[in-house]
Amino acid sequence: MSSSENAVVRLKRAFNRHDLEALAACFSRMAVLVAPDGIGQDREEIASYYAQFLEAFPDSMVTPLSLAVSGDTLVSEYTITGTHKGPYLAAGGEVAEPTGRCIAVRACCWTVVEDDGLIASHRIFYDQLELAAQIGGTLCFNGKE
Numbered sequence: 001m002s003s004s005e006n007a008v009v010r011l012k013r014a015f016n017r018h019d020l021e022a023l024a025a026c027f028s029r030m031a032v033l034v035a036p037d038g039i040g041q042d043r044e045e046i047a048s049y050y051a052q053f054l055e056a057f058p059d060s061m062v063t064p065l066s067l068a069v070s071g072d073t074l075v076s077e078y079t080i081t082g083t084h085k086g087p088y089l090a091a092g093g094e095v096a097e098p099t100g101r102c103i104a105v106r107a108c109c110w111t112v113v114e115d116d117g118l119i120a121s122h123r124i125f126y127d128q129l130e131l132a133a134q135i136g137g138t139l140c141f142n143g144k145e
């Protein structure tokens with residue numbers, strides 16, 4: 001397994017253990033995370049992003065589906081499952097209060113790993129409407145429900 005692949009495997013394992021310290025250690029000090037529901041521009045902000053998600057879905061787990069590697073760049077496809085038990089800060093700043101509903105959302109990440117095996121850039125893509133429909137909330141997009 002290459003150091004690039006190992007970085008993504010470490011990240012998924014840390015997420016599934018809900019170990020924010022180990023998760024943050026997967027990223028370089030000045031790493032950037034971009035997702036539909038937030039941006040983190042260093043380890044601390046990235047850990048905060050994941051902490052908010054884990055608060056909303058405290059039993060969440062990632063199940064890898066596929067991984068493509070080209071040098072220092074990886075594209076991974078996975079499913080994230082969990083139960084909506086805390087407030088979820090969605091894209092656009094809307095907060096969905098806990099509904100107790102389960103989610104199973106398909107997602108994809110574009111990840112760039114530095115030579116030292118740490119993640120420099122991590123971009124998460126998922127269908128926000130799929131998540132909103134599953135938690136049963138009414139989230140607003142562009143001022144409309």
